[in-house]
Amino acid sequence: xxxxxxxxxxxxxxxxxxxxxxxxxxxxxxxxxxxxxxxxxxxxxxxxxxxxxxxxxxxxxxxxxxxxxxxxxxxxxxxxxxxxxxxxxxxxxxxxxxxxxxxxxxxxxxxxxxxxxxxxxxxxxxxxxxxxxxxxxxxxxxxxxxxxxxxxxxxxxxxxxxxxxxxxxxxxxxxxxxxxxxxxxxxxxxxxxxxxxxxxxxxxxxxxxxxxxxxxxxxxxxxxxxxxxxx
Amino acid sequence: xxxxxxxxxxxxxxxxxxxxxxxxxxxxxxxxxxxxxxxxxxxxxxxxxxxxxxxxxxxxxxxxxxxxxxxxxxxxxxxxxxxxxxxxxxxxxxxxxxxxxxxxxxxxxxxxxxxxxxxxxxxxxxxxxxxxxxxxxxxxxxxxxxxxxxxxxxxxxxxxxxxxxxxxxxxxxxxxxxxxxxxxxxxxxxxxxxxxxxxxxxxxxxxxxxxxxxxxxxxxxxxxxxxxxxxxxxxxxxxxxxxxxxxxxxxxxxxxxxxxxxxxxxxxxxxxxxxxxxxxxxxxxxxxxxxxxxxxxxxxxxxxxxxxxxxxxxxxxxxxxxxxxxxxxxxxxxxxxxxxxxxxxxxxxxxxxxxxxxxxxxxxxxxxxxxxxxxxxxxxxxxxxxxxxxxxxxxxxxxxxxxxxxxxxxxxxxxxxxxxxxxxxxxxxxxxxxxxxxxxxxxxxxxxxxxxxxxxxxxxxxxxxxxxxxxxxxxxxxxxxxxxxx
Numbered sequence: 044x045x046x047x048x049x050x051x052x053x054x055x056x057x058x059x060x061x062x063x064x065x066x067x068x069x070x071x072x073x074x075x076x077x078x079x080x081x082x083x084x085x086x087x088x089x090x091x092x093x094x095x096x097x098x099x100x101x102x103x104x105x106x107x108x109x110x111x112x113x114x115x116x117x118x119x120x121x122x123x124x125x126x127x128x129x130x131x132x133x134x135x136x137x138x139x140x141x142x143x144x145x146x147x148x149x150x151x152x153x154x155x156x157x158x159x160x161x162x163x164x165x166x167x168x169x170x171x172x173x174x175x176x177x178x179x180x181x182x183x184x185x186x187x188x189x190x191x192x193x194x195x196x197x198x199x200x201x202x203x204x205x206x207x208x209x210x211x212x213x214x215x216x217x218x219x220x221x222x223x224x225x226x227x228x229x230x231x232x233x234x235x236x237x238x239x240x241x242x243x244x245x246x247x248x249x250x251x252x253x254x255x256x257x258x259x260x261x262x263x264x265x266x267x268x269x270x271x272x273x274x
Numbered sequence: 275x276x277x278x279x280x281x282x283x284x285x286x287x288x289x290x291x292x293x294x295x296x297x298x299x300x301x302x303x304x305x306x307x308x309x310x311x312x313x314x315x316x317x318x319x320x321x322x323x324x325x326x327x328x329x330x331x332x333x334x335x336x337x338x339x340x341x342x343x344x345x346x347x348x349x350x351x352x353x354x355x356x357x358x359x360x361x362x363x364x365x366x367x368x369x370x371x372x373x374x375x376x377x378x379x380x381x382x383x384x385x386x387x388x389x390x391x392x393x394x395x396x397x398x399x400x401x402x403x404x405x406x407x408x409x410x411x412x413x414x415x416x417x418x419x420x421x422x423x424x425x426x427x428x429x430x431x432x433x434x435x436x437x438x439x440x441x442x443x444x445x446x447x448x449x450x451x452x453x454x455x456x457x458x459x460x461x462x463x464x465x466x467x468x469x470x471x472x473x474x475x476x477x478x479x480x481x482x483x484x485x486x487x488x489x490x491x492x493x494x495x496x497x498x499x500x501x502x503x504x505x506x507x508x509x510x511x512x513x514x515x516x517x518x519x520x521x522x523x524x525x526x527x528x529x530x531x532x533x534x535x536x537x538x539x540x541x542x543x544x545x546x547x548x549x550x551x552x553x554x555x556x557x558x559x560x561x562x563x564x565x566x567x568x569x570x571x572x573x574x575x576x577x578x579x580x581x582x583x584x585x586x587x588x589x590x591x592x593x594x595x596x597x598x599x600x601x602x603x604x605x606x607x608x609x610x611x612x613x614x615x616x617x618x619x620x621x622x623x624x625x626x627x628x629x630x631x632x633x634x635x636x637x638x639x640x641x642x643x644x645x646x647x648x649x650x651x652x653x654x655x656x657x658x659x660x661x662x663x664x665x666x667x668x669x670x671x672x673x674x675x676x677x678x679x680x681x682x683x684x685x686x687x688x689x690x691x692x693x694x695x696x697x698x699x700x701x702x703x704x705x706x707x708x709x710x711x712x713x714x715x716x717x718x719x720x721x722x723x724x725x726x727x728x729x730x731x732x733x734x735x736x737x738x739x740x741x742x743x744x745x746x747x748x749x750x751x752x753x754x755x756x757x758x759x760x
Contacts, residue, residue, distance in 0.1 A: 052563060052566075052567055054567045054570055054571060054574075055566060055567055055570050058570040058571075058573070058574050059570075061574075061575070096559075123559045123562040123563055123566070124555075124559065125602065126659065126662070126663055127629070127662045127663050127665075127666025127667065127670075128658070128659050128662040128663065128666075130632065130636075130666065131628050131629060131632045131662060131666070134631075134632045134635050134636070135628065135631070135632065139635065139638075140635075140636075141636070144562065144563070144566045145562075145565065145566035145569045145570065145598070146566070147573070148573070157639075161638060161639070166639070
């Protein structure tokens with residue numbers, strides 16, 4: 044998942060970015076509002092964490108701009124101001140969640156994950172597509188209750204496909220969500236990850252969880268219980 | 275009495291007008307009297323001059339030219355005219371010749387035609403003739419003046435007459451003695467006095483009538499004049515009650531300085547409050563950010579090698595958390611608007627609706643409903659920020675602890691707005707719910723940091739002289755009841 048962090052205090056930004064990377068996110072970071080606005084509207088972002096008190100362009104303006112452009116990815120705001128007035132204003136502008144600083148990286152990661160799955164229609168922290176299960180908070184994958192060991196990149200590809208289960212995800216999109224902007228990219232790598240995933244999840248090729256659509260991308264095919272225990 | 279603007283205006287206006295009318299009246303009567311007097315004076319002088327031309331003195335006897343054979347008819351007519359003019363006012367107007375030496379009337383304008391001879395002397399008003407005789411030097415035309423008559427048998431009262439006197443004498447005999455005669459033409463001033471009297475009477479009546487009318491008009495106008503002041507007072511009251519923010523109505527220009535000053539004061543008061551809030555806010559937030567940075571540092575890679583239970587690190591972390599706690603507590607305290615500020619009363623519904631939408635987003639994981647049974651007439655005196663904070667905290671608590679339902683209802687009770695926030699959750703711990711209202715005691719220690727919501731709410735409510743009660747809701751859960759000033 045590709046997350047954008049907009050935070051003007053360098054130490055906090057670096058810290059959060061590092062921690063989120065450790066938590067399996069692909070991170071883009073911006074140090075001011077103008078840069079943040081550019082990244083937020085021009086990059087294939089899956090989710091954003093935006094500080095409100097930014098130089099040049101405020102967090103609120105970024106959120107409004109993003110929503111005005113019809114981009115619907117979830118946004119978490121970070122702020123030191125915890126008055127309800129600010130919260131209401133920010134949430135009304137189109138933010139989805141609100142975190143008061145100081146923010147702990149684990150908490151932010153958990154919120155981001157929860158928001159991501161929520162906006163994709165998942166109500167639980169575990170994506171259940173029998174016989175496959177993916178636990179978002181523990182980052183573990185099970186087939187028929189047997190844990191499958193995946194590398195970080197393999198996990199990220201699977202998580203992305205499962206979160207968007209049923210949808211066609213292009214190779215470019217997958218690459219974007221895995222690699223940061225300045226990283227060396229090689230689209231062939233995605234094919235390698237997919238092949239390895241298929242081998243690990245479906246060694247006898249009976250499930251066929253990941254479908255290849257030539258020239259378009261990949262799709263996760265198993266039926267999922269998105270709203271299993273919903274009230 | 276002079277403490278009231280209306281009575282001041284009433285008394286001053288009334289006095290000016292009444293004194294004005296009086297002065298006008300006096301001046302008017304004086305001028306009328308003078309002009310009447312002048313008219314009579316001129317007439318008497320003219321008559322005296324004319325009449326003299328027709329009087330002849332022959333053989334010691336005065337007579338008019340009337341009986342003369344050679345007198346032409348025009349002279350006759352003129353004489354008749356003079357005589358008729360003199361007879362108009364009866365005994366009041368007359369002309370006669372007074373023989374100073376003999377002390378008697380030797381000729382008169384009416385002459386014996388109408389009067390018995392014997393009564394002649396007493397028929398006309400007489401004057402102190404001795405005093406009127408002047409040593410003659412040269413001819414003087416008759417000059418009329420007002421003289422009091424002397425009391426006689428027939429006319430016992432002394433009266434004012436306009437008298438034109440012409441003195442002349444004839445040299446009689448050889449000794450050269452001259453016998454002075456006074457030619458008197460007089461007209462009584464009684465009629466003028468009467469006229470002036472009746473004028474004064476009419477004027478007096480008019481005066482009293484107009485005084486009453488003026489009084490009524492003044493009363494009416496005083497209401498009209500004072501009306502803007504009353505309106506102004508009413509508007510200031512409205513501001514005090516929180517129904518208005520500024521003095522907005524149009525007022526006469528004399529009141530504009532007061533209006534502007536009061537508005538400026540209100541604005542200043544608000545600005546002051548805002549500046550105070552802003553500077554505190556900035557201070558607190560600029561402290562919070564470096565604290566957050568320090569905390570991040572402590573959790574970061576630089577301290578990876580130091581064990582988490584390292585006593586120094588732990589105590590630094592504790593202190594940082596403590597400082598953060600203090601900052602947010604003091605910040606909240608400073609944010610609460612004090613009751614002496616001028617706050618406008620405003621409806622709570624729009625804020626509740628906004629908050630309800632927000633709560634849905636905040637508690638997205640939960641399936642619950644928020645019912646807002648509050649109409650747009652439910653108003654209270656809280657500023658928007660405080661209202662948002664108060665209801666935000668309380669609604670957030672309810673949403674967090676409810677099972678499926680949160681309900682807000684409001685009603686008026688005397689001059690308070692009573693707001694109930696109900697949920698169908700677990701309710702408050704029954705042993706001592708009041709404890710929850712005190713700062714720092716957290717109802718729910720598992721939530722992230724902001725457990726002082728209830729305490730903040732209490733602070734906001736008590737700052738505006740309101741009240742907060744923790745009860746049990748009809749849905750078995752918790753009910754927070756707020757009494758807010760309207």
